[in-house]
Amino acid sequence: MQSGTFHSTYAGDMALRPYWPMRIRIILIIAIMLLFPWFGNRYWLNLVNTIGIAAIGAIGLNILVGFTGQISIGHAGFMAVGAYTTGLLAAHAGLPMWISIPIACIVAAGVGALFGMPSVRLKGLYLAIATLAAQEIIIWFLTKGDKIVQMATGDRRAVFFGESLSIPPAANNVFGIALKGNNDFNFYWVIITCLVLTVLFASNLFRSRAGRAMVAIRDQDIAAQVIGVDLFKYKLLAFATSSFIAGLAGALMAHYRGIISWERFTIDISILYLSMIIIGGLGSVSGSIYGAAFMTILPALLSNISRAASGVMPAFANYLPYIQQGAFGLAIILFLIFEPEGIVKMWRNLKDYFRLWPFSY
């Protein structure tokens, strides 16, 4: 039995996965990731792709909220910036997505840093309201932007954003390889690659100087300043990084769905992402993924249960949609009551329980 963690080399100390069980687990996960799309049908591929995109977005938000302690209710707005940047570049400039998505991420990072500026002076609830403004301003711009273009050009039918923006399928091109045929299957690989890169980036970020500075700001910003952390720089950096990843999630969604509208990026979605990271686990990369998966699978599961139930109890069928919504809320509340630290803590508890069994004290 292990009595502690010992490392005899620096490389061992720095390893992300120092133990064999962890390595076996990651190999298993990689194997499942590689095999899944060959067996999953379209419904499951769609669900997993949705989770993948949500997980990328949630990791982005967790960097800001969970690691740096800056509350943001404008996450969906930053996703919209990414989605519309890549969408406009693809639709009007004909750029393939492997060029337009990185540009979209950079633009989103810029916009995020801009709206992150109030964070220097504002904290907690006040910052939440400032980011809420970002959300509303971005959505306002998307819905009313056409009016500005129309007034400027005098052409009432001029369309820039439009009610919905179609992305030409020709833009779905990675390094010259056109993504044709099974859209869900192709995008699975794109999304999973982006997710893996995001996970690697985020896990390593908090082992670097910048990441540790962010964590120091979260824990006690005055103390961080005293020991020489430049608050303005690192808060902006956190906003920019978070928005960069949000932009990636938004841009992937735009190309995957083929059509976008501002309705996908409302404040409800910002709050959904906040609940993902709270349920998954604040300040945890894997927690973001668990949270994204939970918040995507639970409604789908409830909807399937309700469909099954309405076949068994037709008289009851009319009330099922309401029960479904109630059950969703209830599940979230129960989760928060029994494990406020999120799914990631539950997973840890479970591991500890089996690791220490039968002497679990």
Place this chain on the structure above:
Amino acid sequence: MLKRWIGPGALTAALSVLLAACGGAPAATAPTTAPAGATTAPAGATTAPAGGETTTTAASGEPIRIGAIFDLTGATADVSTPYSQGQKAYVEWKNANGGIAGRPIELLSQDYAYDVAKAEELYTQFVGEGVVAFSGWGTGDTEALRPKVTNDQMPFISASYSAELANPENTPYNFLTAPTYSDQLVIAMKWALEDWKAKGNTEAPKFAYLINDSPFGRSPLLDGTEFAEANGVATPLEVPSPRGATDLTPQLTQIKDSGANYVFIQNVSSPAALAIKNARSLGLDVQFVCLNWCANELLVKLAGADAEGVVGTIPFSPTGPGAEVALNYAKEKGIDFGGADSNFVQGWTAMEILVAGIEKTVADGKELNGENIKASLESLTGYDTGGVTQPITFTATDHAGSKALRVFQIKDGKWEGITDFMTAE
């Protein structure tokens, strides 16, 4: 001690639920093996007409699946609920009357709460379960599903009559069962201009829009404004009403200040009724004209006496022999759709038109796939809906099946037709 158990216990429970889902759902979603329990088959589908079953061969006795999404809990639930009941009731009725050449129809339907992402998920799921046609709901989600619908060659009707969906060059598989929102607005304006003249006014009236702040609300405005300007009316004022607002006085004050005589409402019943009541207490003297989704019995119910005199463009008339069949069936089965006759009939008739296309494909002995159903729908000429709409005609270049509607007005708490069928031409 207890706390130590709760964490792993809850997780194990959660995991087992998830596993159950993973284990059960793939089977439920596999195209060929959907168990009956996993579908929302209406009672009629399970009790498929015995007479029909015996006359067909075993292979063709399997149900024909149609997918549908409804908004039963979201922003437009007030009108979507009766619409959904109409669609379900039609399928039940059709199955009780022999189905499609003896084969029962199975309607896979689910609430999507006016959420685009949820609509996509359900669409994918139902397509995976082998539906041959789809009935959608809102403008936002119908737009969002456009690329998928085209890609999957899935004949698609929806309760969104956005003019963008009528051109088969862009949306080859979308079919409109009613005049487009643009046509509806133009017809409403035509009526308004005549009404204004009939009241003895010589100068042009002033128009304003009070709309749902969404693609649905804004859909007809450009075409309406062009028509208004071509007829010498100043550019109408556009006032969006925020979703979920409980007081529209600020919006109405804006309209009052603009001096508008006619206010065209493109919204669902509940906010429209709120606007009409607010306007009354504000002393705003305008003629309200409701387009499709607020011109129904719910508006009368919600706005009460204040709704008196409101005009509406109702594309699916709740009178006539076709509507009687639907309404009588509802009465017989005790279906409670909250008195929204026109929305119930609308859902019923929309489904009837879609089924007519499928029926024609079967009658022609062609394989049931998207391409064939599309071709059958496109060959529907003058399909009679029993006076609910003008006869429906789709062509390969025009997917707006109906171009005309009657204008109604609320008199003594009831919608009464005040014009004959009008077109936007």
